[in-house]
Amino acid sequence: MNIWYTKSKEEVLNQLQTSSKGLPDAEVDKRLEQYGPNRLAEKRRKSPWKLLFQQFTETMVLILIVAALLSLFLGKTTEAVAILAIVVLFGVLGFFQEYRAERAMAALNRMVVPIVRVSRNGIIKEVSAQDLVPGDVVHLEAGNIVPADLRLLEGFNLKIQEAALTGESEPVEKNIAPLEKAEVGIGDRKNMAYMGTMVTYGRGIGITVATGMETELGKIANLIGAVETTKTPLQEKLDKLGKMLAVVGVAAAALIFGIGLLMGEAASSMFLTAVSIAVAVVPEGLPAVVTITLALGGQRMLQRNALIRKLPAVETLGSVTVICSDKTGTLTQNKMTLTVVELPGLQVQLKPEQTPDLPEQAAAQLNMALSVAVLCNDGTLDRAADNDDEQVLGDPTETALLVAGARQGIYKEDLYAVLPRINELPFDSERKRMSTVHQVNNGADFLNALPDRPYLMCTKGAPDLLLAACDSVWVNGAPVPLDAEWVRNIQEANTNLAQNGIRVLGLAFKQLDNAQVDGNLESELTFMGLVGLIDPPREEVKAAVENCKLAGIKPIMITGDHPLTAAAIGRQLQFGSQADTISGELLHRATDEELLDLAHKTTVYARVSPEDKLRIVSALQQIGHVVAMTGDGVNDSPALRKADIGVAMGITGTDVAKEAADMVLLDDNFTTIVAAVEEGRVIFDNLLRFIKFSLAGNIGKVLVMMVAPFFGLVIALQPLQLLWLNLLTDGLLGLGLGTEPAEEDIMRRPPRNPEKGALDKDDIIRLSLLGIAIAAISLGLALYYYNPANPADHTWQTMLFATIGFAQVFQALALRSSAHSAFNLTTNPLMTGVVISAILLQLAVIYLPFMKSFFNLVPLAATDLLISIAAGSIIFFVIKLIKRFVKK
Numbered sequence: 001m002n003i004w005y006t007k008s009k010e011e012v013l014n015q016l017q018t019s020s021k022g023l024p025d026a027e028v029d030k031r032l033e034q035y036g037p038n039r040l041a042e043k044r045r046k047s048p049w050k051l052l053f054q055q056f057t058e059t060m061v062l063i064l065i066v067a068a069l070l071s072l073f074l075g076k077t078t079e080a081v082a083i084l085a086i087v088v089l090f091g092v093l094g095f096f097q098e099y100r101a102e103r104a105m106a107a108l109n110r111m112v113v114p115i116v117r118v119s120r121n122g123i124i125k126e127v128s129a130q131d132l133v134p135g136d137v138v139h140l141e142a143g144n145i146v147p148a149d150l151r152l153l154e155g156f157n158l159k160i161q162e163a164a165l166t167g168e169s170e171p172v173e174k175n176i177a178p179l180e181k182a183e184v185g186i187g188d189r190k191n192m193a194y195m196g197t198m199v200t201y202g203r204g205i206g207i208t209v210a211t212g213m214e215t216e217l218g219k220i221a222n223l224i225g226a227v228e229t230t231k232t233p234l235q236e237k238l239d240k241l242g243k244m245l246a247v248v249g250v251a252a253a254a255l256i257f258g259i260g261l262l263m264g265e266a267a268s269s270m271f272l273t274a275v276s277i278a279v280a281v282v283p284e285g286l287p288a289v290v291t292i293t294l295a296l297g298g299q300r301m302l303q304r305n306a307l308i309r310k311l312p313a314v315e316t317l318g319s320v321t322v323i324c325s326d327k328t329g330t331l332t333q334n335k336m337t338l339t340v341v342e343l344p345g346l347q348v349q350l351k352p353e354q355t356p357d358l359p360e361q362a363a364a365q366l367n368m369a370l371s372v373a374v375l376c377n378d379g380t381l382d383r384a385a386d387n388d389d390e391q392v393l394g395d396p397t398e399t400a401l402l403v404a405g406a407r408q409g410i411y412k413e414d415l416y417a418v419l420p421r422i423n424e425l426p427f428d429s430e431r432k433r434m435s436t437v438h439q440v441n442n443g444a445d446f447l448n449a450l451p452d453r454p455y456l457m458c459t460k461g462a463p464d465l466l467l468a469a470c471d472s473v474w475v476n477g478a479p480v481p482l483d484a485e486w487v488r489n490i491q492e493a494n495t496n497l498a499q500n501g502i503r504v505l506g507l508a509f510k511q512l513d514n515a516q517v518d519g520n521l522e523s524e525l526t527f528m529g530l531v532g533l534i535d536p537p538r539e540e541v542k543a544a545v546e547n548c549k550l551a552g553i554k555p556i557m558i559t560g561d562h563p564l565t566a567a568a569i570g571r572q573l574q575f576g577s578q579a580d581t582i583s584g585e586l587l588h589r590a591t592d593e594e595l596l597d598l599a600h601k602t603t604v605y606a607r608v609s610p611e612d613k614l615r616i617v618s619a620l621q622q623i624g625h626v627v628a629m630t631g632d633g634v635n636d637s638p639a640l641r642k643a644d645i646g647v648a649m650g651i652t653g654t655d656v657a658k659e660a661a662d663m664v665l666l667d668d669n670f671t672t673i674v675a676a677v678e679e680g681r682v683i684f685d686n687l688l689r690f691i692k693f694s695l696a697g698n699i700g701k702v703l704v705m706m707v708a709p710f711f712g713l714v715i716a717l718q719p720l721q722l723l724w725l726n727l728l729t730d731g732l733l734g735l736g737l738g739t740e741p742a743e744e745d746i747m748r749r750p751p752r753n754p755e756k757g758a759l760d761k762d763d764i765i766r767l768s769l770l771g772i773a774i775a776a777i778s779l780g781l782a783l784y785y786y787n788p789a790n791p792a793d794h795t796w797q798t799m800l801f802a803t804i805g806f807a808q809v810f811q812a813l814a815l816r817s818s819a820h821s822a823f824n825l826t827t828n829p830l831m832t833g834v835v836i837s838a839i840l841l842q843l844a845v846i847y848l849p850f851m852k853s854f855f856n857l858v859p860l861a862a863t864d865l866l867i868s869i870a871a872g873s874i875i876f877f878v879i880k881l882i883k884r885f886v887k888k
C-alpha cells in the first residue's frame, strides 16, 4: 500500500505519473476505465427482506391475518385464501412502494453530485466528482466536500473538518510538508484531504491518490447508509390512526359478536361477521396511496426545479409561513457588472465596450485601482475565449472586476507574472473582505509611485468595515492620513451608491517587508477607492413575492450586503420599505428578547453574518413561524438545519450547504421556493382529501355491518365482498384523489397550521355524517329488497354491495378539487381513468359469471342497477349539503 503522506510532492507526482498541470484527457479516460467512477457503492440501509417483513407486521395487516385464520377455522377456505392474498398483495405493493421511494430518493440525491475544479492539461475545468481519477489535480476551497482522497500540494490557510472520518468536529489546519512517520492516525495526516470531509476555510490544491471504494471513506462505507427515508409527520399520524382503527375494529367486532350470541345467532356466523367488520375497518390501500402521492409530489417539485432531499419536506413545505431568502443570485440575477469607480477626486462611469477617455493622472489612478481589484481576486478569465459567458469562472463579484480590468487591458496573469501571489487571507462572510499578498518583482508600473518594498498586500471588501482597517487614503498619487473628513466623504459616496441598489466594494493596499500572514495584517491599510457593481433583480421575483403575500407567507431578505443596497433591492421587489430594514449591527446589539420583537416587523436584514441567520431562524420559530431559509455557504449549514425547510442553492451553493438542506433549488431562484410551497400545499390537500374519503367510506361500511344484524341481516356483506370494495375505493379511487390538481385558491389562503392535527372536529363530524349517509342509503335499499320469506334470494346483498360501490364513486367525484367540476374528464386523466375502471370492475363482479360466483353476487336487473346507481348518486348531493352546512 502506498503511504502518500510520507512522500514528497515530486515522489507523489512521479508515482502517479502526472504533473501539477494535471493529466491529459486521453489519460483520464484510460484511468476512468481502469479505476471506475469515483463513487461509493451504495449500501442499502434495510435489506429487501426486512422491508418486506415490515410490511407484514403493520397492525392493520396483523388484523387481516387473524381474520384469515379465523375464516380458515370456520372452514371458509376461499375467504381465508383471498384475505391472505390481499395481505400478500399489499405487502408486496407496500414493499415495492417503499423500495421505490427509497431508490428515488437515492437517485435524487445522486443529482447533487458535487462539481469539482480540476486542472487537466494545464487548464482549470469543472467536472463531476464521479469523473475524478487518481492523478487528477483538484482545487479545493471553503465549502467543498473533499471529492476523493487527496495528497495536498498547496494550501492557503486550509482548514478541513474531518468529523465524517474521525468524529472530531473541530476543523484541522492542513499543510503540505511530508510526514516523517508512517504510523499516524487519519486525523494527524496534515497533508492529506480525505473524501467526505469538508473544507471550512481557505484554499488548497491536492493530487488525487484514491477514488471511490479505495478511499478511506470507501473502506468504511459499509457503515454508512444510502439515504434515510424518514416518515413524514402525516405518515406517522397515519400509523397511529391505523393502530387506533385496528383497536376500534376489533372492539366493534367483539361487540357485535357478543350481541349476536346473546340474540341467539350461531357462533360460526357471528365469527364471520366479526371477521367482516375487521376487514371493513382496515383501509388496506392507505399506506400505499400515501407513499405514492408523496413520491409523485416530489417528482412534480423536481419538474419545477426544486429537488427534495428529505421526503418530510414535501409535506412541511405546505405549511411554510416565512421564506427567508439570500439576496445575491436568489432575488437578483447574480450577473454583476462594474459600472462605477469612485476614487478620491475622481468618479468614472464605466460603460460596456467603451474605454473612458481620461486625463493621464486620472487614468493612472483608475489603472492602479483596477489592478488591485484584479490582483485580489480568485476568479479566472480566459483571454482567448470570445464568448462572454464562457470566458469567466468564479464568483460573479470577482469576475466582474476581472472583466472590467480586461476592458482596460489589465489581465490577472500579466500582473501575477510580476507580482506572484504568495499568501492570502481568504474572504469570509464575517470580515466581509479578502486580502492577497504578492511578491514585488520588477516591472509592475502601477507601483512606480510607491517606495520599494518587497511585498504588496491587496485588500477588497465591504467599505464600511474596510475603512476601519485603514489609516491613510491614496490621493493624487500619494497617501494622506485618513481623517474624519475623508471618512465622512467616503461614507457619503458609499451611501450614494448603495442607495441605488449598487453593491459597493472598497479597495485598499499595504506594503510589507515580509510575507507572513497573521490576523493583524489587515490594519493600517491605505484606502484607494470604491467600485460599484450592479446586479439587477430577477424579473420574475416580483410576482413571486406578491404571490407569497397573498398566500399569507412573509418574504424576508437576509443579505450580507449594505443596508441601503439591500433596502433598494427590497423596495424594487416589494419586500418592504426602508423602515422594515435592519442591519447586522442592530441585530448584534439586540438581546434575544428584543430580537423577537424585531422579527415581527423586519423584512430586510442587511450586513448579516451566517451566525445571525441562526438567531433569526430561532426568533422567527419562537414567534410561531414555519421557516424556509436559503443558504449557500459553509457557515450557513447550522441555519439550514435549524430551519423547518433548509434550502440550498444548486448552482452557486457549496456542497456543505447542499448536504445540510432539505431542498435544493436547481435554478437558485426565489420563484422556485414559492412554486415548491404551492406543490406542498397541493400534496397536503390531496393527502387529506384521500384520507377523509377513505375514512368516511370505511365508517359507512362498518356501520352497515354493525347495524344490519339488528334488522336480521346477520352477515350483511361477506369478507370477500368487503375486501373488494375496499380495494376499489381506498386503493383505486384513492389514487385518483391523491393526484388532483390544485384548488383555485391554493395560494390565496393562509398556510396550514402544522400544530393542528390532520383532522379537526368539523372534519370528524363531516366524515361521520357522510359515513352515516352511506350506511343509511345502502342499508335502507338492501332492507327494501330483503325478503325474509325467501332467505335464499341474495339480491338484497348485491344491491347493498353495488350501492356502496357507486356511492363511493360519487363520493370521490364530489370530493375532487373544487377548482374543477366533478365531472371534468381532462383536468386529472388519472382520476377519469380510475373512475371508469372502478365502474367497469364493479359491473364485472356483478355480471361476469366467473366473478359473480366467486364473490357470491347475483346479476341485477337493469332497473335494479339503475336504482342502485341513483341511490349512490344521492351521496354526491349529501356531500354538497354537508359542505354547506358544517362550516369550517
Ligand code: ATP
Pocket (backbone or CB within 6 Å): 326, 327, 328, 329, 395, 397, 398, 427, 428, 429, 432, 433, 434, 460, 461, 462, 463, 503, 504, 505, 558, 559, 560, 561, 562
Ligand atoms: P447574500 O447572498 O446573502 O444576499 P451577499 O452575497 O451579498 O449576500 P456576502 O457574500 O457575505 O453576502 O457578501 C457580503 C459583503 O462582503 C458584500 O456586500 C461585499 O461588500 C463583500 N464581498 C462579497 N464578495 C466579496 C469578495 N469576493 N471579495 C471581497 N469582498 C466581498
